[in-house]
Amino acid sequence: MKIVVLEGSPNRHGSSNMLAGEFIRGAKETGHSIEVIDVAHANIHPCTGCIHCGYEGPCSQQDDVDKIRLQILSADMIVFVTPLYYYGMSAQLKIMIDRFCAFNSSIQQKHMKSALISAAWNADDWTFDSLESHYKTLVRYLNFEDMGKVLGKGCGTPSMTKNSDYMMLAYTLGKNLK
Numbered sequence: 001m002k003i004v005v006l007e008g009s010p011n012r013h014g015s016s017n018m019l020a021g022e023f024i025r026g027a028k029e030t031g032h033s034i035e036v037i038d039v040a041h042a043n044i045h046p047c048t049g050c051i052h053c054g055y056e057g058p059c060s061q062q063d064d065v066d067k068i069r070l071q072i073l074s075a076d077m078i079v080f081v082t083p084l085y086y087y088g089m090s091a092q093l094k095i096m097i098d099r100f101c102a103f104n105s106s107i108q109q110k111h112m113k114s115a116l117i118s119a120a121w122n123a124d125d126w127t128f129d130s131l132e133s134h135y136k137t138l139v140r141y142l143n144f145e146d147m148g149k150v151l152g153k154g155c156g157t158p159s160m161t162k163n164s165d166y167m168m169l170a171y172t173l174g175k176n177l178k
Contacts, residue, residue, distance in 0.1 A: 004075040005036045008082040008093025015119035015161035019170040020081040026174025040092035053102035065099045077113035084120035087130040114144035121156030148173045
């Protein structure tokens with residue numbers, strides 16, 4: 001299976017990307033091909049709502065989304081990776097998801113698999129409620145098949161994350177993909 005991992009952390013060596021690394025390691029060991037896209041550092045502009053795309057492209061903006069679109073549409077699975085910022089995904093990942101507007105139908109017709117990987121400083125039971133709700137809505141709207149989530153509570157620093165059970169959970173999620 002071809003998997004596209006959308007990394008939305010502005011901190012390349014932060015906790016959410018560490019968890020993604022373990023997911024990737026597990027998935028590669030099982031023979032899946034991985035393409036990591038660092039959307040947090042890509043040249044991606046916010047959707048302007050101009051509707052030039054007619055909801056199925058091309059977008060009027062000239063940025064990295066044209067290339068990312070092709071990468072996503074050639075994949076079988078998409079993995080959303082984000083630190084938890086104010087109980088939602090990073091702005092960098094959200095900007096990319098907003099740009100799905102220009103190829104919604106193509107994504108919906110693929111019936112891709114998906115997963116969510118996130119890390120948060122907070123460890124309360126309700127920490128990921130809003131992010132999970134948003135992700136579930138994306139899964140439903142885009143006709144994804146949810147393969148799982150790794151929601152790292154109490155993973156505020158790389159050392160906290162490294163010593164947590166979430167590293168193994170991320171690895172296992174990647175390893176058990178079918």
